[in-house]
Amino acid sequence: MERTFLFLAAFIFSSGQCQDTDPSRDPDASLAVCKSDICSLIRDLGVYSAQTLELQRLTQEQAQQLQEQAQQLQALKESTSAAVPRVAFTAALGHPLGPVHIDITVKYQVIISNMGNGYNPATGIFTARVSGMYYFSYTMYNNNRGSTPTP
Structure with missing residues (x-):
C-alpha cells in the first residue's frame, strides 16, 4: 500500500499538472486543477485499498480451506490404511x-x-x-x- 501511495505521489508531481511554470498564472487556479486531480486520485486509492483488503481476505480464506482439506485428506489416508x-x-x-x-x-x-x-x-x-x-x-x-x- 505504501508503494501505491508513493507511486501516485510521484505521478502527480512528475506529470506537471500541479507545477506552475508560468509565474503570470494565478496560483489559486493551478491549485484548483491539482485539487480535483488529487481528490480523484485519493478516491481511486481508497477503492484500490478496499480491493486489496478484499483480496487479502479471500486469500486467507482459501489458505484456510486448503489447510482444512489437507487435514481431511490426511485423516482419510490414516483411516483407510490403518492395519487392514x-x-x-x-x-x-x-x-x-x-x-x-x-x-x-x-x-x-x-x-x-x-x-x-x-x-x-x-x-x-x-x-x-x-x-x-x-x-x-x-x-x-x-x-x-x-x-x-x-x-
Missing part, C-alpha cells in the same frame, strides 16, 4: 503329481508368497482369516502325449 489385514498366497507344486484316484489334499511345496500366512505348506490347507471374497485359480498341464485325458 491382507491375505494372499502363490504357490507351486514343485514336483509331478498323479494320476490320483482318491481324494487327497495337495500340498504345495514351493511357496512364492504367503501374505497373511493363510496357507500352511505342512498341511496344504488355506485358512481364510479375514472375511471377504477370495479368488482361487490354478493351472495344470499334461505332458503325457500318448494318453487321453480322463474325466
Whole structure:
C-alpha cells in the first residue's frame, strides 16, 4: 500500500499538472486543477485499498480451506490404511503329481508368497482369516502325449 501511495505521489508531481511554470498564472487556479486531480486520485486509492483488503481476505480464506482439506485428506489416508489385514498366497507344486484316484489334499511345496500366512505348506490347507471374497485359480498341464485325458 505504501508503494501505491508513493507511486501516485510521484505521478502527480512528475506529470506537471500541479507545477506552475508560468509565474503570470494565478496560483489559486493551478491549485484548483491539482485539487480535483488529487481528490480523484485519493478516491481511486481508497477503492484500490478496499480491493486489496478484499483480496487479502479471500486469500486467507482459501489458505484456510486448503489447510482444512489437507487435514481431511490426511485423516482419510490414516483411516483407510490403518492395519487392514491382507491375505494372499502363490504357490507351486514343485514336483509331478498323479494320476490320483482318491481324494487327497495337495500340498504345495514351493511357496512364492504367503501374505497373511493363510496357507500352511505342512498341511496344504488355506485358512481364510479375514472375511471377504477370495479368488482361487490354478493351472495344470499334461505332458503325457500318448494318453487321453480322463474325466
